[in-house]
Amino acid sequence: MLARGLPPAAVDLAPAVTYGSWALFTADYAVRWRLGGPRRFLAYVRRHPLDTVVLALPLLRPLRVIRLYDAVQQRRDEPRLSLYGRVIAYAGTTAVLLGFVAALAVYQQERGAPGATIRTFGDSVWWACSTLTTVGYGDVTPVTPLGRVVAAGLMVCGLALLGAVAGAFSSWLIQTFARGDEQLPPAR
Incomplete structure (x- = not known):
């Protein structure tokens, strides 16, 4: 957003990196939730509100x-x-x-x-x-x-x-x- 005049490849790469990092964060969140037990989703969300908010709002x-x-x-x-x-x-x-x-x-x-x-x-x-x-x-x-x-x-x-x-x-x-x-x- 702040860097104008970038080559088209860099412009295309930026969203890919953003979505890739969001996918990694989502995978990390899912793994940590599953390690806590599959039926404990609400308990995990209550204990990790910041991670949940960041997952919803990258x-x-x-x-x-x-x-x-x-x-x-x-x-x-x-x-x-x-x-x-x-x-x-x-x-x-x-x-x-x-x-x-x-x-x-x-x-x-x-x-x-x-x-x-x-x-x-x-x-x-x-x-x-x-x-x-x-x-x-x-x-x-x-x-x-x-x-x-x-x-x-x-x-x-x-x-x-x-x-x-x-x-x-x-x-x-x-x-x-x-x-x-x-x-x-x-x-x-």
Whole structure:
């Protein structure tokens, strides 16, 4: 989508690689499900919601990085970051990946639309950043129906991520102040 002027062979190869990787992911999902028992499909789906969502919506495949991040953070069954640090790290990783995917989706829809203000990938990244952070300057906005659907989803996700980070931070502050109050000598 971003590389224009590619030779026809490369243009034909890109979807083949995409569909091939999706087929490999589907095969991996099916094998892991079958190893858990053939009658345990719903239990597998409940235990692996991210994999299930990514299987249904391949566009969200980069979100699997969260599992890799979680594996790196584990050391002797003890996380290296506190719960609050992990929430903020997950939210940050999700925001970057979600913003990139939304910028690509909106750019694809808007780049040739009549009356579009999002004409370049840079415009779509700017739009995604301002939308995800709930700033929404309004200088660039999607005009196509699918672009607006992506925008609505990004707005909801931006609010959810902001709420998760704000909640984790305020919970950490309350816990820190409560510990400080417990360590003070009793008042006379």
